[in-house]
Amino acid sequence: MPPIVQLIRIRPLMDPLIDKERNSEAGPREALSASSEDHHLLVATESGGWIAAGGAPRPFARGRCLLLPPGARIEWLPTDASAPPCKYWVQFKVEQDDAGLFASPAELRFEPLSRLEADLRELLSPGGDNGSPEQPPPEDGLARFHRHIRFQAILYELLAQQSAGRQEPESDPAIEQIISYLHQAYSEEIEFDRLAQEANLSRWQYDRMFRTITGQSPARYLSAIRIEEAKKLLASSSLRVGEIASRVGFRDEFYFSRRFRQSTGLSPSEYQASRQGPRIISIQYLGELLALGIRPIGTNSAMFAALPEAADAVRGFDEPYDIRALSELRPDLILYPSYIERQVAERLSRIATAVEIDWSADVYTRMLRLGELLGKAVEAKQWIAAYEEKAKNARRRLQGIAGDGETATAFVYHSGDLYVYAGHHFGHTLYRGIGFKPTRRVQAIMEQDRNAKWVRIEPSELPEYAGDRVFLALPETGFEGERGRKLLNHSGWYGLPAVTEGRAYVMSDMWANYNPITLEKHLDEIVCRLIAD
Structure with a gap:
């Protein structure tokens, strides 16, 4: 059965899209959430930009169209904050689609674009901005029926051009490599003539192909990358504006400030003040x-x-x-x-x-x-859930390596004394992360005080606390490190079954810090050490 499509509304966009969100790393983005029932068609403007639909951002330039199914969500990263990201936004309902033509997001190109724009302008003409469902355009039923047919014809031609392979020019691998290079080396001095030569292209060919793929000139594209990176630093650090300009590739602080204001409408200092939370x-x-x-x-x-x-x-x-x-x-x-x-x-x-x-x-x-x-x-709960998932993956990787019910103990040498860890710090990684069991003596410490950090012990007491595997955190350098390594020659250590059987691990005391970032790194380190054992 052929699809049945009903046009709901169409409007030109004079202002940036929908909901402005704050992203702690990437600065402000425009976000569009499609309703749970309706489909959407977006047509890009001259301003260009980037879209992210559950994956890495990619260019979305003039002439490209985006079909979104119900519930889809995209983020728009405009290159020009003063321009709307899309020229037209069409909302429609698909009442029948046995072939699944509208089932998933699709990025398309309509050629010639001028005809698509003319058709969309005509659909808008009866009521100007037809965007309000509460105020439908003043037209009779026959006229509305005709508008639905004309819109279905537009959708048909979009999908037909996609099927015929006309919707997107072939990307040149050399240009794609250059684009990737710009994202990695944006802070360096970029010579576009040299990049064109390395791609075996004339500068004219290089510029034309680059604009075809990205919708922007190479210089404007690079400037947009640098501005986006500057936003991240301005929103997340206390660095001075001049230092940020240098880090992202602008050699002149005043030129950077001028370009930044052109792009965002704010000076770097104003942007920094508006994006950062409390100091x-x-x-x-x-x-x-x-x-x-x-x-x-x-x-x-x-x-x-x-x-x-x-x-x-x-x-x-x-x-x-x-x-x-x-x-x-x-x-x-x-x-x-x-x-x-x-x-x-x-x-x-x-x-x-x-x-x-x-x-x-x-x-x-x-x-x-x-x-x-x-x-x-929300972010706190998300981190806890992400850590638990990471720990689950670590245990999966260690199946067959670290046995069920195996005990483990972590010790640390600190300020001239030896300590055994309880359930925090290194103990968190062993017991809540990897899934080892604490020994009887360590369990007793944890039961006595669930927030116990560590307990000082004598080297001669090591056998009373040691498990099937033992971990010892030592300073890597300096006087403390030298004193700590003397423990390795103490009979309380080298006489442990875990040491004689090759299940003892000496670690850097940097892992002794108890914070979320270190705990994540610690999981990776422990897994690598056990797999390599």
């Missing part, structure tokens, strides 16, 4: 904030040993805390752990609102508490 100083909870998509303006420098990726974008400070220096950062909120002395906490509260976070709480509790406090409750 947060966090003592110890850097990993939790990063997992929630929040980058604080400052943290204690000790956190960078576990999270070096944040060192370039977050200001570090050392203990004892310089209250005057912290005040100069102009924070809106200070997060501090419950072990901070009361007089220090009082001084912090004179700078900004200061909130104590329970240092003894497990990482899930911390995430939920911070998520509630910072308006990121």
Whole structure:
């Protein structure tokens, strides 16, 4: 049976699409959610941009059309914030589609585009903007019937051109490689003449083919990439505008600011102020904030040993805390752990609102508490679910390697003493992540205090706590590392069955930090070590 299609409404878009959302990494995007019952047809404008429909963003330039089934969702990343992303938006209902012609999203090209635009303008003519279901266009039933037929003819030709292979010119592999290169090397000095030569193309051919594929000139395309990367840094770091300009490939800060304002309508400083949330100083909870998509303006420098990726974008400070220096950062909120002395906490509260976070709480509790406090409750739950799924995949990979019911114990050498981990830190990875069982002595510690971090023991007590597998976290360098490695020659260690049977693992003490980002990395490290064993 042929499909039956009913036109519901059609309208020209004079303003950017639908719902503006904030993305913590990528800045503002336009989002369209198709209704649960209706189909949609979008026709792109000159401004171009990128669309993401559940996958990686891809170019969506003038002349391209997008068919969306009910419930579909796309994100639009415009290259020009002042221009609407689509020229026409058509909403229609498919009452019968046995062949599944409208069952999935499809990106099409109508040729010639001028005829498609003329046809759509004619469909609009009876009532101007026919977009309101509450105010249908003033036309009789026969005229409405005719409009439905004309719209079905448009859909037929779109699908027919797709079937005939006319909807999209062939992409040149050399241009596709150049596009990929621009996304990777946008921060470097780009010479388009050299890229054209390497592709064995004249500059004229190169420009024409590039514009055909992307809808933009190479220079404008590269500028759009750089602006998008700048948005990410402006929204997630406290870097100065000049440094951000340099990082994304603009050698002149003033030119960068001018191009940024042309693209977004805001100066970089205005954009940064509008996109960043509260200015947060966090003592110890850097990993939790990063997992929630929040980058604080400052943290204690000790956190960078576990999270070096944040060192370039977050200001570090050392203990004892310089209250005057912290005040100069102009924070809106200070997060501090419950072990901070009361007089220090009082001084912090004179700078900004200061909130104590329970240092003894497990990482899930911390995430939920911070998520509630910072308006990121959904993100907190999402991280917990994602970690549980990652742990499940880790256990699946270790089937047949780490046996059911196998016990394991983690120890750490810290500040001249030896500790055994309970259910937090390294213990979280072993017991809640990988699924090892704690030994009887470790279980007793956990039952006595479910938030126990670790317990100091003597090297001679190692056999009382050690499981079928043992893990020892040691400093890698320095005096502490040298002293810690002496444990490996202690009879309490080398006499363990796990050591003599090759089931002992010496790890870096960087894994001893207890935060969401490190726990994810730790899972990967443990799996790799056990598989390689």
